[in-house]
Amino acid sequence: MTKVGFVGLGNMGGPMAKNLLQQGFELKGYDIVPQLLDEAVKLGAVACDSAKDAATDVDVFISMLPASKHVQNLYLGDEGVLSCLQPETLVIDCSTIAPTVSQEVSSAAKKIGIAMIDAPVSGGVGGAVAGTLTFIVGGGSAPLEQARPLLEAMGSNIFHAGESGAGQVAKVCNNMLLSVLMAGTAEALQLGVDNGLDPAVLSEIMRKSSGGNWALEVYNPYPGVMDGVPASREYEGGFLVDLMIKDLGLAMESALAVGASTPMGALARNLYVNHSKEGHGRSDFSSIQQVYNKSDA
Numbered sequence: 001m002t003k004v005g006f007v008g009l010g011n012m013g014g015p016m017a018k019n020l021l022q023q024g025f026e027l028k029g030y031d032i033v034p035q036l037l038d039e040a041v042k043l044g045a046v047a048c049d050s051a052k053d054a055a056t057d058v059d060v061f062i063s064m065l066p067a068s069k070h071v072q073n074l075y076l077g078d079e080g081v082l083s084c085l086q087p088e089t090l091v092i093d094c095s096t097i098a099p100t101v102s103q104e105v106s107s108a109a110k111k112i113g114i115a116m117i118d119a120p121v122s123g124g125v126g127g128a129v130a131g132t133l134t135f136i137v138g139g140g141s142a143p144l145e146q147a148r149p150l151l152e153a154m155g156s157n158i159f160h161a162g163e164s165g166a167g168q169v170a171k172v173c174n175n176m177l178l179s180v181l182m183a184g185t186a187e188a189l190q191l192g193v194d195n196g197l198d199p200a201v202l203s204e205i206m207r208k209s210s211g212g213n214w215a216l217e218v219y220n221p222y223p224g225v226m227d228g229v230p231a232s233r234e235y236e237g238g239f240l241v242d243l244m245i246k247d248l249g250l251a252m253e254s255a256l257a258v259g260a261s262t263p264m265g266a267l268a269r270n271l272y273v274n275h276s277k278e279g280h281g282r283s284d285f286s287s288i289q290q291v292y293n294k295s296d297a
């Protein structure tokens with residue numbers, strides 16, 4: 001049976017680990033938050049008291065951490081896990097981080113004979129719980145094929161974007177587009193409402209017209225239009241504004257690195273940063289609607 005070490009049992013990592021356990025993988029887990037570890041243990045995971053412990057004697061090691069610095073520390077820091085992984089262990093980092101950091105960690109792993117892929121995800125907490133995530137993979141084909149049974153246990157779409165770091169580049173492009181379309185959708189909805197339209201009627205018209213997009217299909221930002229989305233529960237849960245800001249920062253860094261022009265992404269980042277400064281950093285990113293309708297704020 002495949003033995004898995006899993007570090008980072010938060011909003012995404014927790015349900016991902018649960019799906020692996022339910023599909024029969026043996027799992028050793030670690031998180032700096034003890035309650036999260038307790039929840040994983042109730043589902044059948046073995047509790048570890050350090051990341052190094054979770055990386056010892058496993059076939060596959062998975063990380064799902066907030067940002068670049070956490071991933072750098074986990075693998076390359078003073079207590080870095082690269083030193084205790086066996087050469088045959090496959091490493092899968094699912095965190096959304098800078099492509100350059102993915103490449104740095106992957107090349108340090110390669111030097112000691114360890115294969116690593118970057119496999120950031122799309123699909124949010126709902127997708128993590130349902131096991132329907134999209135994995136966007138960067139790295140070699142052989143480690144991707146080795147990882148496939150685990151990725152299939154946690155998701156339903158697997159894309160190979162290219163070499164190491166390419167998964168992160170594709171993920172950052174997607175999230176930059178997502179931020180732009182969410183802000184644009186909120187802006188259009190508010191324009192209609194301020195001119196006397198019913199937001200539900202306008203949403204349906206635009207959904208079926210040339211403005212149709214993912215937000216209008218499944219993630220409407222206007223309160224009361226769609227059931228079961230963050231807009232209908234005061235923007236709680238979902239994908240945090242502060243995580244979107246992190247991803248837009250990665251997009252800006254990636255643009256600067258190659259001299260790409262990203263005016264829409266820069267504008268969306270500024271909208272989200274100001275929104276966070278007004279106290280909405282821990283709200284779902286569709287709460288950008290409140291920037292346009294201050295009476296809802």
Ligand code: NAD
Pocket residue numbers: 007008009010011012013030031032033036051064065066067070074094095096097121122123124125238239240243
């Ligand atoms: P989260 O903050 O809920 O989970 C991260 C977990 O890592 C936390 O439980 C934290 O305690 C743990 N952690 C931090 N440092 C650690 C360390 N040194 N050792 C062990 N555990 C440590 O975040 P999340 O929402 O699960 O997001 C994780 C990643 O997935 C991020 O990179 C995010 O951008 C990405 N992502 C999130 C979503 C979403 O909808 N939440 C969607 C797609 C991608």
